Amino acid sequence: xxxxxxxxxxxxxxxxxxxxxxxxxxxxxxxxxxxxxxxxxxxxxxxxxxxxxxxxxxxxxxxxxxxxxxxxxxxxxxxxxxxxxxxxxxxxxxxxxxxxxxxxxxxxxxxxxxxxxxxxxxxxxxxxxxxxxxxxxxxxxxxxxxxxxxxxxxxxxxxxxxxxxxxxxxxxxxxxxxxxxxxxxxxxxxxxxxxxxxxxxxxxxxxxxxxxxxxxxxxxxxxxxxxxxxxxxxxxxxxxxxxxxxxxxxxxxxxxxxxxxxxxxxxxxxxxxxxxxxxxxxxxxxxxxxxxxxxxxxxxxxxxxxxxxxxxxxxxxxxxxxxxxxxxxxxxxxxxxxxxxxxxxxxxxxxxxxxxxxxxxxxxxxxxxxxxxxxxxxxxxxxxxxxxxxxxxxxxxxxxxxxxxxxxxxxxxxxxxxxxxxxxxxxxxxxxxxxxxx
Amino acid sequence: xxxxxxxxxxxxxxxxxxxxxxxxxxxxxxxxxxxxxxxxxxxxxxxxxxxxxxxxxxxxxxxxxxxxxxxxxxxxxxxxxxxxxxxxxxxxxxxxxxxxxxxxxxxxxxxxxxxxxxxxxxxxxxxxxxxxxxxxxxxxxxxxxxxxxxxxxxxxxxxxxxxxxxxxxxxxxxxxxxxxxxxxxxxxxxxxxxxxxxxxxxxxxxxxxxxxxxxxxxxxxxxxxxxxxxxxxxxxxxxxxxxxxxxxxxxxxxxxxxxxxxxxxxxxxxxxxxxxxxxxxxxxxxxxxxxxxxxxxxxxxxxxxxxxxxxxxxxxxxxxxxxxxxxxxxxxxxxxxxxxxxxxxxxxxxxxxxxxxxxxxxxxxxxxxxxxxxxxxxxxxxxxxxxxxxxxxxxxxxxxxxxxxxxxxxxxxxxxxxxxxxxxxxxxxxxxxxxxxx
Numbered sequence: 112x113x114x115x116x117x118x119x120x121x122x123x124x125x126x127x128x129x130x131x132x133x134x135x136x137x138x139x140x141x142x143x144x145x146x147x148x149x150x151x152x153x154x155x156x157x158x159x160x161x162x163x164x165x166x167x168x169x170x171x172x173x174x175x176x177x178x179x180x181x182x183x184x185x186x187x188x189x190x191x192x193x194x195x196x197x198x199x200x201x202x203x204x205x206x207x208x209x210x211x212x213x214x215x216x217x218x219x220x221x222x223x224x225x226x227x228x229x230x231x232x233x234x235x236x237x238x239x240x241x242x243x244x245x246x247x248x249x250x251x252x253x254x255x256x257x258x259x260x261x262x263x264x265x266x267x268x269x270x271x272x273x274x275x276x277x278x279x280x281x282x283x284x285x286x287x288x289x290x291x292x293x294x295x296x297x298x299x300x301x302x303x304x305x306x307x308x309x310x311x312x313x314x315x316x317x318x319x320x321x322x323x324x325x326x327x328x329x330x331x332x333x334x335x336x337x338x339x340x341x342x343x344x345x346x347x348x349x350x351x352x353x354x355x356x357x358x359x360x361x362x363x364x365x366x367x368x369x370x371x372x373x374x375x376x377x378x379x380x381x382x383x384x385x386x387x388x389x390x391x392x393x394x395x396x397x398x399x400x401x402x403x404x405x406x407x408x409x410x411x412x413x414x415x416x417x418x419x420x421x422x423x424x425x426x427x428x429x430x431x432x433x434x435x436x437x438x439x440x441x442x443x444x445x446x447x448x449x450x451x452x453x454x455x456x457x458x459x460x461x462x463x464x465x466x467x468x469x470x471x472x473x474x475x476x477x478x479x480x481x482x483x484x485x486x487x488x489x490x491x492x493x494x495x496x497x498x499x500x501x502x503x504x505x506x507x508x509x510x511x512x513x514x515x516x517x518x519x520x521x522x523x524x525x526x527x528x529x530x531x532x533x534x535x536x537x538x539x540x541x542x543x544x545x546x547x548x549x
Numbered sequence: 550x551x552x553x554x555x556x557x558x559x560x561x562x563x564x565x566x567x568x569x570x571x572x573x574x575x576x577x578x579x580x581x582x583x584x585x586x587x588x589x590x591x592x593x594x595x596x597x598x599x600x601x602x603x604x605x606x607x608x609x610x611x612x613x614x615x616x617x618x619x620x621x622x623x624x625x626x627x628x629x630x631x632x633x634x635x636x637x638x639x640x641x642x643x644x645x646x647x648x649x650x651x652x653x654x655x656x657x658x659x660x661x662x663x664x665x666x667x668x669x670x671x672x673x674x675x676x677x678x679x680x681x682x683x684x685x686x687x688x689x690x691x692x693x694x695x696x697x698x699x700x701x702x703x704x705x706x707x708x709x710x711x712x713x714x715x716x717x718x719x720x721x722x723x724x725x726x727x728x729x730x731x732x733x734x735x736x737x738x739x740x741x742x743x744x745x746x747x748x749x750x751x752x753x754x755x756x757x758x759x760x761x762x763x764x765x766x767x768x769x770x771x772x773x774x775x776x777x778x779x780x781x782x783x784x785x786x787x788x789x790x791x792x793x794x795x796x797x798x799x800x801x802x803x804x805x806x807x808x809x810x811x812x813x814x815x816x817x818x819x820x821x822x823x824x825x826x827x828x829x830x831x832x833x834x835x836x837x838x839x840x841x842x843x844x845x846x847x848x849x850x851x852x853x854x855x856x857x858x859x860x861x862x863x864x865x866x867x868x869x870x871x872x873x874x875x876x877x878x879x880x881x882x883x884x885x886x887x888x889x890x891x892x893x894x895x896x897x898x899x900x901x902x903x904x905x906x907x908x909x910x911x912x913x914x915x916x917x918x919x920x921x922x923x924x925x926x927x928x929x930x931x932x933x934x935x936x937x938x939x940x941x942x943x944x945x946x947x948x949x950x951x952x953x954x955x956x957x958x959x960x961x962x963x964x965x966x967x968x969x970x971x972x973x974x975x976x977x978x979x980x981x982x983x984x985x986x987x
Contacts, residue, residue: 132697132839142764142887143696143879240694246840248686248694256678256686258581259570259860326580384846387825401570401857402684402847408822409843419839422697434874441581449580 113146115429118178120200121190122155122171125214125241127162128418129188133425134164144426146433152178179204186428188421189213198222205235210437212424214241214417217306220315223322223329227442236431237442238424243316244269244393246416247407248423252397253323254444260399262324264364266377266543269316271391271412272300272307273339273359277347277376278389281356284344299391309338310359310374317361320395321372325365325453326445330372333455337375346468346538349496349509350378353466356386357540369454371461378466378542384408459518464493464542467512469527470505470535477532478508484530488523490515505534511542551584553867556616558638559628560593560609563652563679565600566856567626571863572602582864584871590616617642624866626859627651636660643673648875650862652679652855655744658753661760661767665880674869675880676862681754682707682831684854685845686861690835691761692882698837700762702802704815704981707754709829709850710738710745711777711797715785715814716827719794722782737829747776748797748812755799758833759810763803763891764883768810771893775813784906784976787934787947788816791904794824795978807892809899816904816980822846897956902931902980905950907965908943908973915970916946922968926961928953943972949980 117133119126133140133150140148153166154175172178179187179200187204189211191197197215204211205226213219219226219242230237240250244267253262268274272294279290291308294300306312318331339359350357355378364371379386384406388394393411398404410416431437443450471477482492491513497506512520524537555571557564571578571588578586591604592613610616617625617638625642627649629635635653642649643664651657657664657680668675678688682705691700706712710732717728729746732738744750756769777797788795793816802809817824822844826832831849836842848854869875881888909915920930929951935944950958962975 128839136697136699136838139699140697142883143692145879145884246694246843248690251689251694252686254581255865256684256689256861257857258864259574259578259857261574261577384825387822399857400574401566401853401860403851403854405684405845405847407843407845410841413841415839416841419695419697419837422839423694426696427693430877431874434872434877436869436872436874436877439868439872439874439877441583445580446583 113433114149115146115186115432116149116151116184117186117188117425118151118181118184119153119188119190120175120178121192122153122157122162123190124414125417125421126153126155126190127164128414129190129421130162130164132418132422140426144429144433146429148425148429151184152181154178175200176203179207179209184209185432186425187211188425189215190421194218194221198226201226202229205229205233205237208233208235210236210238210428210431212238212421212428214239214421216242216312216315216319220318220329220331223319230442231447234437236428236437238428239319240424241417241420243319244395244407245409245411245413246419247393247395247409247411249320249395249407250323252407253320254440257397257399257402258444260401262365263398263400265320265324265362265395265397266385267317267320267361267395268358268385268388268393269313269361269395269411270307270310270359271393272304273310273313274388274393275299275391276308277339277342277357277359280342280344280347281351284348286344287340287342308340310336313359313361314374317363317372317374320361321363321370323444324363325370326443326450327370327453328450330455333372335373335375335458339376342376345507346540349468350466350540353511354381355379355542356381358385360385360543362543366456369456372455373458373461376540378540380544459521461517462514463517464544465512465515465520466540466542467510467524468538469508469533471508472504472532472534473506474532480530480532481508481527484523484526488519490519490523551871552587553584553624553870554587554589554622555624555626555863556589556619556622557591557626557628558613558616559630560591560595560600561628562852563855563859564591564593564628565602566852567628567859568600568602570856570860578864582867582871584867586863586867589622590619592616613638614641617645617647622647623870624863625649626863627653628859632656632659636664639664640667643667643671643675646671646673648674648676648866648869650676650859650866652677652859654680654750654753654757658756658767658769661757668880669885672875674866674875676866677757678862679855679858681757682833682845683847683849683851684857685831685833685847685849687758687833687845688761690845691758692878695835695837695840696882698839700803701836701838703758703762703800703833703835704823705755705758705799705833706796706823706826706831707751707799707833707849708745708748708797709831710742711748711751712826712831713737713829714746715777715780715795715797718780718782718785719789722786724782725778725780746778748774751797751799752812755801755810755812759801759808761882762801763808764888765808765891766888768893771810773811773813773896777814780814783945784978787906788904788978791949792819793817793980794819796823798823798981800981804894807894810893811896811899814978816978818982821981897959899955900952901955902982903950903953903958904978904980905948905962906976907946907971909946910942910970910972911944912970918968918970919946919965922961922964926957928957928961
C-alpha cells in the first residue's frame with residue numbers, strides 16, 4: 112500500500128478543516144486514490160488550542176521550515192497566509208522539489224510570476240484551487256474542462272463579506288455600516304475588513320483568473336478596484352425599481368489585444384443568474400466560444416468548503432506523484448512559453464451603461480443644465496427619473512445611460528458637481544447588461 | 550513537436566462541433582497542452598452533407614472500424630450514439646489499447662459495467678464528461694475536485710427538453726402538448742420525445758452520477774422514473790401559489806446502506822437555486838460533507854457546449870498519454886476494488902412531502918372522507934386549499950402533507966380514488982424542501 116506524506120503549514124481555521132478531512136475521510140480518500148494520504152506533520156506556532164481533532168503524538172510542531180525540509184514529506188500545504196513567511200516557505204518547498212498546495216491569493220496575485228517561474232524551473236507542481244471561489248472548481252475548469260474554449264469573459268461574485276453586506280442591505284434597507292458591524296459580530300467579516308469591502312480581495316482573485324483564462328502573466332496592479340463602502344440603501348432600492356441588483360463583481364473581458372479587468376459595484380438585471388446569489392455565497396459565470404455561458408456557485412469561503420478545495424488539490428498532486436506525471440497540467444493553464452504580457456485596458460477606456468444619481472436643488476432648469484453637460488460629452492441618456500425623498504433641500508435625480516465611455520463620464524460628472532445647483536458628489540454605478548444594445 | 554492523433558466516429562451535430570473545436574481552436578489547444586491534437590480521421594456514413602468545416606482530403610471516411618484499427622490513432626471519440634454499433638466500436642478501441650471519449654449516456658447507463666471492466670483490464674482510459682450535463686464539469690468535479698468529500702446528495706435538472714417545456718408552461722400556462730409541439734418545431738425536442746419527456750434520459754445520467762458519487766456499480770434499472778407528460782398548467786400554477794416551481798429532478802441521496810435514486814416531477818421552493826434554472830439550461834446541486842452545497846449551471850445539450858466537454862476529455866486523455874499516466878484517475882471515481890453493489894431504495898420506502906390534488910364533487914362531507922383516509926394511512930396534512938375553477942362539476946382540493954411514506958401515499962390515493970365523490974385519478978407531486986422539518 113503506497114503512502115503519500117503530507118505536511119501542513121498553518122493550522123488556523125482552514126488549516127484545521129484540511130486536517131479534519133485528511134484524518135476523518137482517510138478511508139474514503141484511499142478508496143478513490145488507491146494510496147494513503149498521511150498527514151505527517153502540522154506546523155503552527157500555537158500548540159495549545161483545542162482544534163477538535165485527535166492529533167498523533169509529535170504530529171503538531173512549531174517549526175514550519177522543519178516540515179518543508181523533511182525528506183519524507185511529499186506534498187506541502189501552505190495555509191499560513193500573508194506575503195512574507197508564506198512566500199519563503201513556498202519557495203523553500205519548491206527548491207526542495209516538493210509540490211505545493213496553497214490558498215494564498217494575495218501572495219499569488221502579487222508575487223505569483225516569481226513563484227510560478229521557480230516551480231517550473233524546479234519541475235514542481237503548484238496547485239491553488241482554494242485561492243479563488245472556495246469549493247467551486249473554477250481553476251480546474253479553466254485549466255482542464257474548458258481547455259478547448261477561447262474564454263470570452265468572466266464575471267464573479269468572489270467576496271463573501273461584500274455579498275453578505277449587499278444582500279442584507281437589499282433585504283431590509285440597512286446601511287453599509289450597520290450590516291458591517293453585524294457581519295463582524297457573526298464572523299462573516301474580519302475585524303479589519305478593508306481588503307474585503309474595498310474590493311482588494313476580489314481583485315487578487317481576478318488577477319489569478321485572468322492569467323489562467325488568457326495565458327497572461329499575473330497582473331494585479333493594473334486591475335481597477337472600487338469597493339462597496341459608498342453604496343447606499345437608497346441606490347440599492349432604486350436599482351431594484353429599475354430591475355437591477357447591485358453586486359460587487361470582478362469582471363474580465365477579452366477584447367483581442369487587451370483585456371478588461373475590473374472590480375466594482377455593478378448593477379445586473381434580475382435575469383442574470385448572479386443576481387440571485389445571496390449572502391456569503393460566491394458564483395462565477397464564464398463565457399466561452401464553445402460552452403456559451405456557464406456558472407459555478409457555492410461557498411467561496413469558510414473552514415470546510417475551502418478545505419475541500421485544498422484537499423482536492425492535494426489529491427491531484429498525489430495522483431501526479433503516483434503516476435509520475437508532474438507538470439501534466441501547467442499551473443497557469445498555458446505552457447510557460449505561451450504566457451504573454453497582455454495589457455489591461457485603463458478604466459477610462461471602457462464603455463458600459465451607467466446609473467447616475469445627482470443631488471440637485473429643486474429649481475427650474477437644473478435638469479437642462481445636467482443633461483446639457485452630458486450631451487456635451489457625448490453621453491446619451493436612456494431615461495431620467497426623479498425618485499425618492501427630498502433630503503436637505505435636494506432631490507435625487509436618477510439617470511440611466513446608453514453605452515458611454517468612462518473617461519467622458521468622469522469628466523462630465525466632475526463638471527456637473529461644479530454646478531452650484533448640485534449639492535453632493537454625483538453617484539455612479541456601472542451596469543452590466545447582456546442584451547448587447549447600446 | 551509532439552502530435553496526438555484523434556479519430557472521430559460519427560459526425561452528426563455534436564461530432565461536427567467536436568471537429569470544429571479541434572480544427573478551429575488547434576493553436577489555442579496547442580498553447581495549453583504543449584502538443585498538437587490532430588484530427589486524423591472522421592468516420593460517418595454521410596460523406597456529402599456540408600458541415601461548414603474544411604476537411605483535409607481523405608479525412609472523412611465511411612468505415613468507423615478502420616479508424617478504430619488505425620495504429621496511428623491515439624484517441625477515439627465515439628459520437629455515434631445508441632447501444633449497438635457504438636458499443637462494438639468502443640470495445641474494439643479498448644481492445645486495441647486506445648483510450649475512448651464518449652457522450653453516450655444510454656450506453657454507459659445500460660452496459661457501463663461491462664465497458665468499464667474491459668477498459669480497466671486493457672489499461673485504457675474512458676472519459677465521458679459530455680454524457681451528463683453538457684458543458685458542466687460535473688463528472689470531473691465528482692472524480693477530482695470533490696474527491697475529499699462524502700457526497701450526501703445530488704439533485705439535477707438534467708434534461709433540457711423537459712426543462713424547456715416546464716419553464717414555458719410556467720411562463721404562460723401552455724399545456725404540455727402545445728409546448729412540446731412548439732419545442733419540436735424549434736429543435737428543442739426530438740421527433741420522438743419519449744426518452745426525454747418520460748424521464749429516461751435523465752435517469753441514464755443519474756445512473757452514471759450515482760456510481761461516481763458513491764462508488765457503486767452502475768445501476769440504471771432500479772432507478773424510479775416518472776416523466777412530465779401528466780403535469781398540467783393547473784398544477785404548475787397552484788405550485789406557484791404555494792411558493793414552488795415544478796422541475797423534472799434527478800435526485801440521489803446517500804442513506805448509509807442504501808441510496809435513493811429517482812427521477813420525477815418535483816416541487817421545489819423559489820429559494821432553491823434550481824428553481825431559477827429555466828429553458829434548455831441544466832444545473833446540478835451537489836451536497837458534500839465538506840463543501841456544503843455547490844451548484845453547476847450551464848447548457849446541458851447542444852452542439853458546441855457538448856462538444857466543449859468532449860474536447861475537454863480529449864485534452865485530459867492527451868495529457869495522460871503525454872505524461873505516461875493512463876489510469877491516473879479511475880474512470881468511475883473509485884478504485885475498481887472499492888466499487889460495490891449498493892442497493893437502491895424502492896420508491897415505496899422513500900419519505901418526502903407531497904402535494905395532492907383531488908377532483909371532488911362539491912358535496913358536504915367530501916373533505917372529511919378524504920382526510921379520514923389519509924389519517925388512516927398515517928399521512929399528516931399540513932394545509933388544505935380549495936383552489937381553482939370548478940370543471941365538469943368537480944372542484945380541485947389541494948393538500949400539502951408533512952413527511953409521509955410513499956407506500957402509504959399510494960395506498961391512500963388508491964382508496965380515495967375509489968370514493969364515489971372523487972371523479973379523476975388524484976394528482977401526486979413530490980416536494981423537496983430543504984428546511985428539514987417534518
